[in-house]
Amino acid sequence: MTQLTQTSAGLVTDDIPLPRNPVERRGFFGSRRVTELISIIAGLALWEVAARFLIHNTAFLAPPSLVAVRAWQMIGDGTLLYNGWVSLQELIIGFVLGVVVGIAIGAAMVQWKLVDNALEVWISALYAAPIVALAPILIIWFGFGTSSKVAVVFIMVVFPMIISTQAGLESVDRRLLLVARSFCGSRWKTFRTVALPSAAPFIVSGMRQSVGRALVGVVVGELFGAKAGLGNVITTASSVFDMPTLFVAVVTLALAGVILTGILRSFELRLAAWRDVA
Amino acid sequence: MALIEFVDVGVSYRRRGGGETVALERTSLTIANGEFICIVGPSGCGKTTMLHCLDGLHTPTSGRILIDGREITAPGRDRAMVFQSASLMPWRTVVRNVTYGLELHGVPLREAIPRAQAMIELVGLVGFEDRHPGELSGGMQQRVNLARALVIDPEVILLDEPFAALDAQTRELMQTELLRVWDETKKTAVFITHQISEAVYLADRVVVMSARPGRVKAIVPVPIPRPRPASARRDPHMFEIESEVAALIDGMPTENVAV
Numbered sequence: 001m002t003q004l005t006q007t008s009a010g011l012v013t014d015d016i017p018l019p020r021n022p023v024e025r026r027g028f029f030g031s032r033r034v035t036e037l038i039s040i041i042a043g044l045a046l047w048e049v050a051a052r053f054l055i056h057n058t059a060f061l062a063p064p065s066l067v068a069v070r071a072w073q074m075i076g077d078g079t080l081l082y083n084g085w086v087s088l089q090e091l092i093i094g095f096v097l098g099v100v101v102g103i104a105i106g107a108a109m110v111q112w113k114l115v116d117n118a119l120e121v122w123i124s125a126l127y128a129a130p131i132v133a134l135a136p137i138l139i140i141w142f143g144f145g146t147s148s149k150v151a152v153v154f155i156m157v158v159f160p161m162i163i164s165t166q167a168g169l170e171s172v173d174r175r176l177l178l179v180a181r182s183f184c185g186s187r188w189k190t191f192r193t194v195a196l197p198s199a200a201p202f203i204v205s206g207m208r209q210s211v212g213r214a215l216v217g218v219v220v221g222e223l224f225g226a227k228a229g230l231g232n233v234i235t236t237a238s239s240v241f242d243m244p245t246l247f248v249a250v251v252t253l254a255l256a257g258v259i260l261t262g263i264l265r266s267f268e269l270r271l272a273a274w275r276d277v278a
Numbered sequence: 279m280a281l282i283e284f285v286d287v288g289v290s291y292r293r294r295g296g297g298e299t300v301a302l303e304r305t306s307l308t309i310a311n312g313e314f315i316c317i318v319g320p321s322g323c324g325k326t327t328m329l330h331c332l333d334g335l336h337t338p339t340s341g342r343i344l345i346d347g348r349e350i351t352a353p354g355r356d357r358a359m360v361f362q363s364a365s366l367m368p369w370r371t372v373v374r375n376v377t378y379g380l381e382l383h384g385v386p387l388r389e390a391i392p393r394a395q396a397m398i399e400l401v402g403l404v405g406f407e408d409r410h411p412g413e414l415s416g417g418m419q420q421r422v423n424l425a426r427a428l429v430i431d432p433e434v435i436l437l438d439e440p441f442a443a444l445d446a447q448t449r450e451l452m453q454t455e456l457l458r459v460w461d462e463t464k465k466t467a468v469f470i471t472h473q474i475s476e477a478v479y480l481a482d483r484v485v486v487m488s489a490r491p492g493r494v495k496a497i498v499p500v501p502i503p504r505p506r507p508a509s510a511r512r513d514p515h516m517f518e519i520e521s522e523v524a525a526l527i528d529g530m531p532t533e534n535v536a537v
Contacts, residue, residue, distance in 0.1 A: 173365075175361065175363055175365040176365055176367060178335065178361070178365070179359075179361060179365050179378075180382065181335060181353060182333055182334075182335060182353050182358070182359045182361075183353070183358070183378065183379040183382040183383070183430070184352075184353050184354065184355060184382060184383065185382040186382075189382055193367075193378070193381070193382070194367070197367065197369050200369075
């Protein structure tokens with residue numbers, strides 16, 4: 001029992017008898033990884049049973065076993081990799097642009113009151129609006145290629161990034177700004193050494209929350225018109241009721257979401273490490 | 279030669295909703311080169327305002343502050359402040375907090391880090407270079423705060439109630455440590471406090487301020503020889519000076535003055 005708990009907490013090589021975090025030590029079923037694994041297996045089993053014995057019709061719901069077979073085929077013939085790569089490119093370019101522009105606009109709004117007054121109302125309106133509805137217009141403007149999807153991802157990401165950057169920069173400890181001024185810090189150096197590090201955890205957390213929106217942006221952009229990509233796979237498959245293929249695309253997108261969020265989460269935890277001990 | 283001169287310095291703030299608060303009224307004070315001055319007074323006597331003006335963080339409404347005859351208009355490299363709350367960057371390690379001022383002054387890290395290391399030794403924090411402020415006790419944080427100011431090698435060091443938040447024992451220890459460090463560096467020091475015993479133990483002269491509006495009420499010299507080890511606190515002469523300062527403050531609102 002003890003060994004299992006240690007393994008699940010990632011303390012395999014840790015010989016210290018007392019656990020660092022007693023809350024984690026709740027035995028086999030209390031540990032997070034085990035519960036997660038059981039939950040996934042149970043969900044897949046339920047899905048399989050429902051598809052095989054309740055629905056019977058793969059045009060309505062394909063069982064995970066069939067989805068897995070289809071995924072294997074699509075990996076073999078290269079369609080999954082090709083379409084996944086197209087979507088991933090759109091996602092990354094749009095995401096990076098959205099993050100960079102979002103941080104720049106957010107910072108400008110905190111630095112200059114005029115910019116804040118001019119943009120505030122637009123940003124809160126566009127952040128709250130279901131902005132993905134603009135996707136068809138962007139397809140018309142930018143065409144069926146990569147650039148229109150990049151544009152959709154960009155507008156999905158830029159507004160939450162502006163807002164989290166603003167919140168982060170406004171949370172700066174005024175006493176630290178006074179320290180920078182006392183040591184003759186220029187405006188730029190003060191921004192770089194005090195404001196930006198204070199805001200970093202907010203910015204990364206904003207990035208993590210934007211990943212989901214970015215994925216929605218890619219798929220919706222591709223649904224409205226694309227030559228390739230996972231969204232295109234979904235449209236094509238659903239038009240012929242090819243549920244296994246549709247699910248392969250959906251599961252791939254979900255996995256991408258989990259992985260990207262996980263990467264940003266670990267980044268976030270590392271940045272906030274000094275907060276835990278403070 | 280006099281290093282610092284306050285000439286008829288007045289500071290007033292505009293209150294929200296009209297009216298003015300006079301924080302400091304026609305204050306004149308001369309501080310000699312290498313002197314340790316403590317400014318003591320009740321809260322609201324403008325002592326922190328005085329220090330911020332001296333650092334250049336705040337501009338007096340009237341009058342002038344001169345260092346070696348030059349008027350102070352902005353923060354400069356000849357002055358460094360030890361802040362009231364340690365005000366360390368929580369994301370920087372101890373050594374990088376100490377190098378912070380040097381970095382802002384454009385000193386490259388390969389030069390700043392050895393200088394910081396020497397200062398860390400001076401304030402007794404060897405072995406803690408790579409810790410973050412959150413892992414340090416209040417006293418240790420104030421040592422970093424002190425090292426960060428000393429490392430830029432200023433002519434004047436300004437201390438704004440740096441030990442106010444510490445417990446009594448740590449506080450006395452830090453006072454003795456401060457004098458040890460000061461004896462080695464011999465900077466001009468201006469130290470703000472509301473604790474009379476702290477002021478008398480540290481200072482060459484104690485400046486007693488009165489409140490609302492703040493002005494210099496009296497200047498009390500402390501002719502006790504240096505170096506002053508911890509045992510100097512029990513010098514009967516020290517008690518006499520403390521009661522003299524206390525008597526000067528007695529006539530004022532005493533909410534925040536402790537002997």
